[in-house]
Amino acid sequence: MTAIDKFIRLEAVGFWLEQGQEEAHEVIVSFGDSTLQLTSLQDVPLTHWSLLATSPIGTRGETVIYSADPEHRETLEIDDQDMIRAISAVSSALESPRKRTLWGRWAWRGMQLAVLAVVVSQSPPVIYSLASTLTPPSHMAEVSTQMLDNLKAEYGVECQGWLGKRALDDFARKLFPNATPDISVVDDLPVQALALPANRVVLSRQTVEQSGSADELATLTLRAWARSANDGPKDALVKSLGPIGALRYIISGTFPSPLPILLEAEYSGDDYLLARDQLIIIGASANSLQAMAKEDIIGLPLPDSQHPPFEFADFATLKTICAD
Numbered sequence: 001m002t003a004i005d006k007f008i009r010l011e012a013v014g015f016w017l018e019q020g021q022e023e024a025h026e027v028i029v030s031f032g033d034s035t036l037q038l039t040s041l042q043d044v045p046l047t048h049w050s051l052l053a054t055s056p057i058g059t060r061g062e063t064v065i066y067s068a069d070p071e072h073r074e075t076l077e078i079d080d081q082d083m084i085r086a087i088s089a090v091s092s093a094l095e096s097p098r099k100r101t102l103w104g105r106w107a108w109r110g111m112q113l114a115v116l117a118v119v120v121s122q123s124p125p126v127i128y129s130l131a132s133t134l135t136p137p138s139h140m141a142e143v144s145t146q147m148l149d150n151l152k153a154e155y156g157v158e159c160q161g162w163l164g165k166r167a168l169d170d171f172a173r174k175l176f177p178n179a180t181p182d183i184s185v186v187d188d189l190p191v192q193a194l195a196l197p198a199n200r201v202v203l204s205r206q207t208v209e210q211s212g213s214a215d216e217l218a219t220l221t222l223r224a225w226a227r228s229a230n231d232g233p234k235d236a237l238v239k240s241l242g243p244i245g246a247l248r249y250i251i252s253g254t255f256p257s258p259l260p261i262l263l264e265a266e267y268s269g270d271d272y273l274l275a276r277d278q279l280i281i282i283g284a285s286a287n288s289l290q291a292m293a294k295e296d297i298i299g300l301p302l303p304d305s306q307h308p309p310f311e312f313a314d315f316a317t318l319k320t321i322c323a324d
Contacts, residue, residue: 164321
């Protein structure tokens with residue numbers, strides 16, 4: 001029985017101060033495989049900390065404050081004495097290989113490197129899938145905001161013309177009556193529409209101004225939204241790290257900074273089907289979407305002769321969003 005096995009069922013309440021947040025969240029702390037797992041009170045996975053990286057950085061009465069990064073950007077407060085003793089015991093057990101003789105340490109590290117080389121060479125899809133699965137929605141929302149900021153710094157300001165912005169909000173609500181995603185327009189974005197994580201879509205100024213109809217713009221927007229909803233941007237971000245970088249992310253829970261700007265997008269059949277379903281919900285034609293699918297060499301059953309094209313009364317106003 002390993003040190004972790006002894007405490008595998010142990011849980012405690014903690015207070016997690018997430019990076020960039022001012023207020024700590026109440027979470028459930030439990031043991032994973034060489035990690036501390038943090039979940040919400042509704043049993044939603046939030047993040048994981050490597051036990052090797054987790055260390056106490058202070059106390060307040062009987063409460064111990066932990067962090068898993070050198071800069072202490074995130075902290076975890078625990079006052080449950082059983083959990084505190086368990087973390088100490090498990091961390092000590094995991095540290096024990098470091099107390100081997102010089103030869104033993106090098107042999108151990110050599111074996112680790114050999115295993116790592118096999119894993120990286122044989123199982124990149126497994127590594128990417130694990131990294132993507134371990135990324136909580138709250139983290140991806142932060143990542144999405146950072147990626148949008150990077151786009152604006154690289155390509156131009158976000159268009160915020162008052163009348164045009166109001167029209168864009170109305171456009172989004174008409175496309176998505178149940179749950180409106182975040183749609184932005186960036187001045188010199190070099191692609192028509194870009195999907196970012198966490199249901200965020202970025203349109204280029206040229207796309208908005210040069211679209212011949214609201215139906216054309218709606219189709220581009222829906223396709224990008226569907227890719228985001230299907231986790232395409234998150235998967236692309238993880239793959240951009242490479243197998244070693246993805247392993248580092250799994251261990252640390254932190255993406256490298258600055259985040260890469262990923263402009264190339266591959267749309268899947270599932271993306272088109274999800275976009276089609278949304279068009280059906282709002283009673284609009286999928287003919288334009290079918291044409292795009294053919295351009296992407298994706299043969300999909302998207303017949304639609306019953307519904308009219310998507311229309312938007314304030315389309316002309318929307319096109320002025322970058323002119324104000």
